[in-house]
Structure formats: structure tokens, C-alpha cells
Amino acid sequence: MEEEELMVTDLSAAKEAIQKRAEEGTGQVQGIKKLNKLESLDVSFTAGLGTFEEVMARRGKRTELETLDEGSDSKKKVEDSKSGKSFEALYSWGRAIEDGEFTVHECRHKQTKEIVAVKKLEVGMLDPLDAVALQSEIECLKAVSDSPFVVKLHDVFDEPDFTYMVLERMRGGDLIDKVIERKHYTEAEARLVARKVLLGLEHCHNRRIAIRNIKAESLLIVDEHSYVDVKISDFSFAKKVLYPNALRTQCGTEGYVAPEVLHHRPAYDVQCDMWSLGVVLYILLGGYRPFRGDDEEEVERKIRYGEYKFHKRYWKDISEDAKILLSRLLTVNPIARITATGAMNSDWFLMEDEDSEEISEEEGK
Structure with a gap:
């Protein structure tokens, strides 16, 4: 695509394609929901690489239903499912805020009046591997819900016909x-x-958790007045990394997936998330995707070889420090790719932002 053809419509078209394929149950890298059995094996031959910590250290459609009264903002903790009460005994249903392979509804706790988002999954529709994936999602979310930068999992109701995941309600849409x-x-x-x-x-x-589906579409904005206050929300493919390069399943979203996930070379771990973050940061600064093509094969080829450009028209005012960080995030070799801690200590993040306080004040109005 020529430089003059690059516009924000690139992102609109990409989002529509992702949504359409999600509704069809396709469009993400093959094997999206099918867990590779190798991921569950305790493979001893990786012991020579060292522990996970040692390796990381070396690397330096919408349906409108009832709309709930949002006037009450109780801060009380959502009642635990271990009370023995059913989900519907504790919550009242509101409008559907997401529909597709599963449904997400806005619900209100009958006692505390707290508004939450509830992901409802029909147990009978899940094949055994999908059930394992759901359990992994829940376990991973539970392990990191104490972070203010991850959408909080309040509770889980495992009932005969449905599983209900009670999540923090995000009101600002997606990034x-x-x-x-x-x-x-x-x-x-x-x-x-x-x-x-x-x-x-x-x-x-x-905590050794790889999210494996970081994308701008699943980074949610806290409220309608904000545009920078985001949280990580999609743990559908999250997996505990038991040892270095423990993951083998091809999963993720076209355009965001890391090259090692496409390659099976030989496997991968948490560093796949850093590549995906690089794609998100590129989109934020440039306003378009770094890896584009006439078909999926061309996009995948560019990802495998790390082929992207900083088109002068869109990047002339972007600092060299930003471009350097992007190049370290979009590094094909995951061992050489910068880690989360390393990125936080990069020159671009250490820059003083005179505008940061102003942005925060603007959002607070």
C-alpha cells in the first residue's frame, strides 16, 4: 500500500474484518481455541535452558435489552458464589453489551447494586478442549486480578447449564x-x-502468564470520559508458562500475532505479548497497522520477516526514542525482543511529559 493511501480507514476496515471473522468463528490464527496437548506436558528437555525467571533475566453485533440504572456506584465486594446461591438469585439482567461466540451482559448485584459485566457461556456448547481453555482463562484472570491494569474478575459461577464470569464493568469502549x-x-x-x-x-x-491476544480491540477504556485510562481485558487464550518456550498453539489475532507463534520455532512464551504491544503502540502513534497486505498470506509473510516502515508523512514528528522502542518491540527474534520491564526502563518511557498532567486534568473534567 502506497504512503498516500494510508488512512485511518485502515483501522476501521481491520476492526470490521476481525468482528466478522469472530462471528463466523474464524479469522484468527488457526488453532485459536484448540489447545495443543504439548502445552500441558512437563517436558524435561527444556531444563537446560534454565528456569523461567533465569531465561527472562537473560533477555534483558449488539442487542438492546433493559438498560440498568447506573445511579448507584456501590464499592462493596460482589457476593461470593460460594454462598450457595445461584447467579440469577444474586444478579438482575441488563442489556447485552457484546454478542458473538459468547454473550456479555451488563448486570446488577441485587444487594449491593454494583453494575458488572457478565460473560455467559453455555456449558453444553463447549467441546472438551474449549472447556480446558475456559478453565485456563479463569485461572489466569484470578491470578492477576489484583492488578489495577487488568479488568477484575469478581466471581465465577459454575452451574449445570452455564458458567458466568462476573467482571469489572468498563464503560469507555475499546482503544x-x-x-x-x-x-x-x-x-x-x-x-x-x-x-x-x-x-x-x-x-x-x-506470574508466568502469557495473554497471547493483546490487541487494541481488547484494551478497554475505563469510562466514557477517558481515552488513555485502559485495562487489559481478553484472557481467552491466556496460558500459564510452566517453563521457557512452553507454548506451541497457534493463536491470536491477524496483524497482532508474533512471528514465533506463526513459525512454531520451536515454541514461544510471554515474549509474544511484547510483539503485540509493539503493534498496538505503532497503531497509536501512526494511526494505521504496521503489517498490511492484499491477503492473509502477505500479512503473515511481513510479520515473519518483520517488514514494516515509518512512513515519513505520518512519522516525521515522532521521536527517535519512540521509533527505537518500536523496533525493539517488533524484533523478530523473541530472545532479543525487549521485555516488559526493559521497555518500562527505555529512554522513551523515561522522558518527562509536560503534557501528561494536562491530559489527566482534561480527562477529569
Whole structure:
């Protein structure tokens, strides 16, 4: 695609394609929901690489139903499912806020009046591997819900017909819509967003959890008045990394997936999330995707070889420090790719932002 053809419509088209394919149950890298059995094996031959910590250290459609009264903002803890009561005994249903392979509803706790988002999954529709994936999602979310940069999992109800995941309600939409609306973010704005995502990733990676589906479409904005206050929300493919390079399943979203996930070379770990963050940061600063093509094969080829450009028309005012960080995030070799902690200590993040306080004040109005 020529430089003059690059516009924000690139992102709109990409989001529509992702949504359409999600509704069809395709469009993400093959094997999206099918866990590779090798991921569950305790493979001893990796012992020579050292522990996980040692290796990481060396690397330096919408349906409208009832709308709930949002006037009550109780801060009380959502009642635990261990009370023995059913989900519907504790919560009242509101409108559907997401529909597709599963449904997410806005619900209200009958006692505390707290508004939450509830992911409802029909147990009978899950094949055995999908059930394992769901359990992994829940376990990973439970492990990191104490981070302020991850959407909180309040509770889980495992009932005969359905599983209900009670989640923190995010009211500001997703990051990709904000980029489409604003065309791109300033460096100061992008830094605020990226810092929050990085802190969330650092927390996950320190607990050996790879998210495997970081994308602008699943980074949610806390409320309608914000555009930089984001949280990581999608743990559908999250997996505990038991040892270095423990993951083998091809999963993720086209355009965001890391080259080692496409390659099976030989396997991968939490560093795949850093590549995906690089794609998100590129989109924030440039206003378009780094890896584009006429078909999926061309996009995958560019990802495998790390072929992207900083088109002068869109990048002439972006600092060299930002470009250097992007190049370290979008490094094909995962061993050489910068870690979450390393990125936080990069020159771009250590820059003083005169505009940061102003942005925060603007959002507070």
C-alpha cells in the first residue's frame, strides 16, 4: 500500500474484518481455541535452558435489552458464589453489551447494586478442549486480578447449564475506536496508554502468564470520559508458562500475532505479548497497522520477516526514542525482543511529559 493511501480507514476496515471473522468463528490464527496437548506436558528437555525467571533475566453485533440504572456506584465486594446461591438469585439482567461466540451482559448485584459485566457461556456448547481453555482463562484472570491494569474478575459461577464470569464493568469502549475517532495519539498520550498496558503485562509475566491476544480491540477504556485510562481485558487464550518456550498453539489475532507463534520455532512464551504491544503502540502513534497486505498470506509473510516502515508523512514528528522502542518491540527474534520491564526502563518511557498532567486534568473534567 502506497504512503498516500494510508488512512485511518485502515483501522476501521481491520476492526470490521476481525468482528466478522469472530462471528463466523474464524479469522484468527488457526488453532485459536484448540489447545495443543504439548502445552500441558512437563517436558524435561527444556531444563537446560534454565528456569523461567533465569531465561527472562537473560533477555534483558449488539442487542438492546433493559438498560440498568447506573445511579448507584456501590464499592462493596460482589457476593461470593460460594454462598450457595445461584447467579440469577444474586444478579438482575441488563442489556447485552457484546454478542458473538459468547454473550456479555451488563448486570446488577441485587444487594449491593454494583453494575458488572457478565460473560455467559453455555456449558453444553463447549467441546472438551474449549472447556480446558475456559478453565485456563479463569485461572489466569484470578491470578492477576489484583492488578489495577487488568479488568477484575469478581466471581465465577459454575452451574449445570452455564458458567458466568462476573467482571469489572468498563464503560469507555475499546482503544481502537478511540484511535479511529482521534486519528492517532500524541506521544504523551500514547505513553500514558502504553505505560498502563506495560504495567499490566509486567504483572502477568512476573506470574508466568502469557495473554497471547493483546490487541487494541481488547484494551478497554475505563469510562466514557477517558481515552488513555485502559485495562487489559481478553484472557481467552491466556496460558500459564510452566517453563521457557512452553507454548506451541497457534493463536491470536491477524496483524497482532508474533512471528514465533506463526513459525512454531520451536515454541514461544510471554515474549509474544511484547510483539503485540509493539503493534498496538505503532497503531497509536501512526494511526494505521504496521503489517498490511492484499491477503492473509502477505500479512503473515511481513510479520515473519518483520517488514514494516515509518512512513515519513505520518512519522516525521515522532521521536527517535519512540521509533527505537518500536523496533525493539517488533524484533523478530523473541530472545532479543525487549521485555516488559526493559521497555518500562527505555529512554522513551523515561522522558518527562509536560503534557501528561494536562491530559489527566482534561480527562477529569
